[in-house]
Amino acid sequence: MDPNIVMQPEAAVEESLEKIFGWIGEKKYFKVRDELLKYNEADIAEMFEEMLEDPGILESTVVIYRLLPKDISVEVFSYLPSDDQLKIVDGITDAELSYIVQELDFDDKIDILEELPANLVDKILEKTPKDERRLINTFLNYPDTCAGSLMTPDYISLQKEMTVAEAMAYIKKEGMDAETIYTCYVKDTGRKLIGIVSLSTLVVSDDNLKIMDIMHTDYVWINVYEDQEEVAEQFKKYGFLAIPVVDNEHRLVGIITVDDILEVIEEENTEDIERMAGIIDWEDSDKEYLDMSVWQHAINRLPWLLILMVAYIFTGMIITSFEAKLSEIICLVAYMPMLMGTGGNTGSQAATLIIRGLAMDEVEPSDALRILWKEVRIGAVIGLILSVFNFVRVCWFDGNGPMIALTVCCAMLFIVIFAKILGSMIPLLVKKVNLDPALIANPAISSISDAVALSIYFAMAAIFLGL
Amino acid sequence: MDPNIVMQPEAAVEESLEKIFGWIGEKKYFKVRDELLKYNEADIAEMFEEMLEDPGILESTVVIYRLLPKDISVEVFSYLPSDDQLKIVDGITDAELSYIVQELDFDDKIDILEELPANLVDKILEKTPKDERRLINTFLNYPDTCAGSLMTPDYISLQKEMTVAEAMAYIKKEGMDAETIYTCYVKDTGRKLIGIVSLSTLVVSDDNLKIMDIMHTDYVWINVYEDQEEVAEQFKKYGFLAIPVVDNEHRLVGIITVDDILEVIEEENTEDIERMAGIIDWEDSDKEYLDMSVWQHAINRLPWLLILMVAYIFTGMIITSFEAKLSEIICLVAYMPMLMGTGGNTGSQAATLIIRGLAMDEVEPSDALRILWKEVRIGAVIGLILSVFNFVRVCWFDGNGPMIALTVCCAMLFIVIFAKILGSMIPLLVKKVNLDPALIANPAISSISDAVALSIYFAMAAIFLGL
Numbered sequence: 001m002d003p004n005i006v007m008q009p010e011a012a013v014e015e016s017l018e019k020i021f022g023w024i025g026e027k028k029y030f031k032v033r034d035e036l037l038k039y040n041e042a043d044i045a046e047m048f049e050e051m052l053e054d055p056g057i058l059e060s061t062v063v064i065y066r067l068l069p070k071d072i073s074v075e076v077f078s079y080l081p082s083d084d085q086l087k088i089v090d091g092i093t094d095a096e097l098s099y100i101v102q103e104l105d106f107d108d109k110i111d112i113l114e115e116l117p118a119n120l121v122d123k124i125l126e127k128t129p130k131d132e133r134r135l136i137n138t139f140l141n142y143p144d145t146c147a148g149s150l151m152t153p154d155y156i157s158l159q160k161e162m163t164v165a166e167a168m169a170y171i172k173k174e175g176m177d178a179e180t181i182y183t184c185y186v187k188d189t190g191r192k193l194i195g196i197v198s199l200s201t202l203v204v205s206d207d208n209l210k211i212m213d214i215m216h217t218d219y220v221w222i223n224v225y226e227d228q229e230e231v232a233e234q235f236k237k238y239g240f241l242a243i244p245v246v247d248n249e250h251r252l253v254g255i256i257t258v259d260d261i262l263e264v265i266e267e268e269n270t271e272d273i274e275r276m277a278g279i280i281d282w283e284d285s286d287k288e289y290l291d292m293s294v295w296q297h298a299i300n301r302l303p304w305l306l307i308l309m310v311a312y313i314f315t316g317m318i319i320t321s322f323e324a325k326l327s328e329i330i331c332l333v334a335y336m337p338m339l340m341g342t343g344g345n346t347g348s349q350a351a352t353l354i355i356r357g358l359a360m361d362e363v364e365p366s367d368a369l370r371i372l373w374k375e376v377r378i379g380a381v382i383g384l385i386l387s388v389f390n391f392v393r394v395c396w397f398d399g400n401g402p403m404i405a406l407t408v409c410c411a412m413l414f415i416v417i418f419a420k421i422l423g424s425m426i427p428l429l430v431k432k433v434n435l436d437p438a439l440i441a442n443p444a445i446s447s448i449s450d451a452v453a454l455s456i457y458f459a460m461a462a463i464f465l466g467l
Numbered sequence: 468m469d470p471n472i473v474m475q476p477e478a479a480v481e482e483s484l485e486k487i488f489g490w491i492g493e494k495k496y497f498k499v500r501d502e503l504l505k506y507n508e509a510d511i512a513e514m515f516e517e518m519l520e521d522p523g524i525l526e527s528t529v530v531i532y533r534l535l536p537k538d539i540s541v542e543v544f545s546y547l548p549s550d551d552q553l554k555i556v557d558g559i560t561d562a563e564l565s566y567i568v569q570e571l572d573f574d575d576k577i578d579i580l581e582e583l584p585a586n587l588v589d590k591i592l593e594k595t596p597k598d599e600r601r602l603i604n605t606f607l608n609y610p611d612t613c614a615g616s617l618m619t620p621d622y623i624s625l626q627k628e629m630t631v632a633e634a635m636a637y638i639k640k641e642g643m644d645a646e647t648i649y650t651c652y653v654k655d656t657g658r659k660l661i662g663i664v665s666l667s668t669l670v671v672s673d674d675n676l677k678i679m680d681i682m683h684t685d686y687v688w689i690n691v692y693e694d695q696e697e698v699a700e701q702f703k704k705y706g707f708l709a710i711p712v713v714d715n716e717h718r719l720v721g722i723i724t725v726d727d728i729l730e731v732i733e734e735e736n737t738e739d740i741e742r743m744a745g746i747i748d749w750e751d752s753d754k755e756y757l758d759m760s761v762w763q764h765a766i767n768r769l770p771w772l773l774i775l776m777v778a779y780i781f782t783g784m785i786i787t788s789f790e791a792k793l794s795e796i797i798c799l800v801a802y803m804p805m806l807m808g809t810g811g812n813t814g815s816q817a818a819t820l821i822i823r824g825l826a827m828d829e830v831e832p833s834d835a836l837r838i839l840w841k842e843v844r845i846g847a848v849i850g851l852i853l854s855v856f857n858f859v860r861v862c863w864f865d866g867n868g869p870m871i872a873l874t875v876c877c878a879m880l881f882i883v884i885f886a887k888i889l890g891s892m893i894p895l896l897v898k899k900v901n902l903d904p905a906l907i908a909n910p911a912i913s914s915i916s917d918a919v920a921l922s923i924y925f926a927m928a929a930i931f932l933g934l
Contacts, residue, residue, distance in 0.1 A: 042705050175671045182649050204642045238509050239726030258725055259706035269736040270823055277819035278812060288829040289820055294841060298848040301816050305809060309856055312805035319801040330794045334786040337917050338779035340804055345745060345910040349768045352744035353756055356737055362755040374761060381765040389776055443812040450804050
């Protein structure tokens with residue numbers, strides 16, 4: 001087998017896409033379909049994402065989607081982000097939509113039903129068997145970021161009296177529809193979860209053993225209302241492939257599989273990163289950047305900027321109160337951006353490390369003293385090095401006197417140390433009162449440190465220059 | 468079954484830890500051991516992490532570790548972060564260390580050998596069978612962040628002529644040592660990978676079918692030197708449990724399982740977040756915040772601060788050139804921090820969204836024009852709202868004249884728009900030349916926007932105040 005024949009899809013996708021866009025222009029839709037069918041469903045979905053980005057060919061793209069074999073079209077649909085799914089939904093018939101929704105895995109089905117308008121959901125549910133309809137309605141009612149919204153009811157459940165051989169036969173029969181057959185769940189007659197057994201245990205166990213003799217009873221479980229971030233923590237800690245989800249009566253209501261957790265981890269990281277930059281996602285949406293309107297973007301970004309406006313009133317007041325003295329030695333103004341900027345940046349560095357450390361469970365509020373002592377020393381090292389650099393700059397490069405250099409350098413040293421203290425302690429404080437430390441965004445820390453920086457600078461000027 | 472009996476470990480861990488710290492003070496080590504053994508290995512490891520944090524009880528902690536049953540001690544060891552592993556290694560005998568290393572899963576074994584000093588590694592390898600020694604040496608030579616460093620050679624490999632029944636019997640025999648039995652790999656006589664077959668396919672397939680008839684040949688694979696970020700991308704895209712790793716001749720050399728990928732995703736996210744805050748992890752270490760020395764922290768944070776010092780020389784020059792005029796209307800100085808700060812913050816917001824969007828494959832450099840147009844409009848909306856706010860502030864609150872208010876407000880509008888443009892375009896540019904956009908950290912963007920902000924401000928002052 002020539003290794004060159006085994007080509008990774010990504011390499012080929014770009015090439016195919018170019019051809020496809022050409023064919024769409026010529027309306028050769030069947031050619032496009034045949035080209036797409038050379039790939040697996042995940043790659044086809046990726047190519048549809050590219051095509052759906054261009055509103056000019058939306059109609060053609062939907063036509064091509066409808067030309068796909070039915071089973072493949074369902075798979076492709078499940079790989080698409082929800083925004084693109086809705087674009088497809090708008091272009092297909094109700095019957096086609098109904099078919100897709102029926103065929104989707106249960107968790108994907110719930111995801112798309114959550115996005116669809118209510119009248120469409122009702123239409124689809126009309127054609128759904130009563131039992132499943134009830135189940136769907138239960139699932140639709142779980143809040144968007146809790147364990148219940150991530151789980152699927154498609155799991156293998158075994159009886160504790162079964163033998164290994166019986167269990168294997170059962171799995172062989174039922175396995176095709178289950179989300180995973182690698183962990184099987186043992187329930188009592190009251191639907192309460194009493195144990196789990198992995199397929200690998202089943203495979204290597206003697207055929208005549210009873211399930212209750214080989215099942216684990218000290219398994220980890222998740223309550224259906226647990227936050228998804230906590231669910232991700234459990235997966236990271238234990239390295240499971242799936243975790244059972246139970247209700248308040250410890251009845252098994254579903255399972256969560258690891259592949260759905262990768263997405264949750266990225267979502268949570270995105271949320272943290274955005275919050276740290278002072279962006280608040282009000283709608284808690286997983287919409288992509290380009291799919292959000294100008295207004296949504298503005299509304300997400302404005303609150304912190306407005307809050308900081310108020311903070312800057314104080315910065316302004318500090319300067320105004322020093323105005324008369326400042327105009328005596330106007331060259332001091334030239335160093336203000338540097339001192340404030342450095343304070344802000346160095347404070348953000350400390351804050352970022354602490355916020356991330358808190359999220360990764362590497363530090364906690366009780367470490368405050370150790371962190372404080374560390375940051376003070378780090379601040380001193382950095383402050384001293386930057387001060388030396390600046391002494392040279394102020395005296396030689398700018399040609400200002402040594403007393404001005406001394407003012408700038410001492411201010412720099414103290415500003416860096418104070419910024420490090422502020423940047424590291426504020427997130428710990430916020431965590432201590434059980435808020436998300438990422439919410440006290442870096443912009444807030446830099447504006448507080450701006451005010452501190454100015455005060456220190458003017459105090460140094462008073463000491464060294466007698467202002 | 469009373470749901471109250473089924474208690475999640477975390478809830479109990481805290482309580483037990485308190486007891487344990489008490490017993491350590493009284494040197495009741497056996498009591499500590501018995502308390503620990505109530506938990507599973509992942510939880511025991513978590514408790515050891517807490518104990519190892521206190522250097523005052525390090526010796527006691529190691530004694531307790533040595534009291535654990537051998538099999539459990541190995542498992543606990545594998546769950547510990549590498550820094551804590553080294554603390555344990557320092558306290559145990561060479562024989563004990565040798566035992567632990569032999570018993571670890573292959574990928575954990577490689578991880579700890581990479582951290583140990585060379586003479587210890589040699590000592591351990593002396594006692595290792597020749598075949599495994601050669602394998603270990605190969606694995607130790609893969610660069611730290613490539614696919615090779617994540618993989619394990621413990622996988623199930625099948626022959627294409629086997630029947631399903633033969634394969635299942637083989638798995639039953641060999642399965643215990645494999646990292647996962649859920650995906651099995653089919654190799655030809657030249658060790659080249661020719662197909663994969665999942666255990667679920669085996670379980671639901673007819674016993675007499677041949678492996679070659681049910682195996683997938685259009686599987687996805689990873690080259691052994693591929694970067695780990697790319698590996699994580701593949702897992703996210705396809706939702707696999709394991710991916711085969713091949714060398715340049717397409718020979719199967721190992722597999723990577725999804726549980727090791729969760730960690731990689733978090734590592735990559737941490738790296739991005741730190742880089743965006745202007746922190747460079749020179750040693751590419753996964754050391755925790757508290758385990759890093761003051762010097763390491765300072766060295767990671769200094770480079771950007773020093774580079775920005777140079778940038779601030781330009782900001783200073785802009786102010787100096789405007790100094791004489793500035794001293795005429797000294798009240799303009801009071802608004803400088805606000806204008807520069809808002810420019811920096813709003814630029815960082817745009818940069819953060821674009822950098823994250825690039826990392827998540829949601830935007831790409833070819834979207835530049837669409838992004839530019841979107842950010843200009845967002846900037847206009849935000850700039851106008853902030854301007855109105857400021858007009859009121861400058862006129863009524865500060866009691867300055869309308870021309871000064873006009874200067875500040877027009878400057879604000881243009882600064883926000885320019886900062887949005889800078890913040891969104893610079894990451895795209897950096898990506899275009901194939902560098903990591905996160906490396907052009909937010910501090911850089913805010914210092915560039917500082918200079919732009921001042922220039923705009925002074926230009927507005929020249930227009931409206933005739934300076």
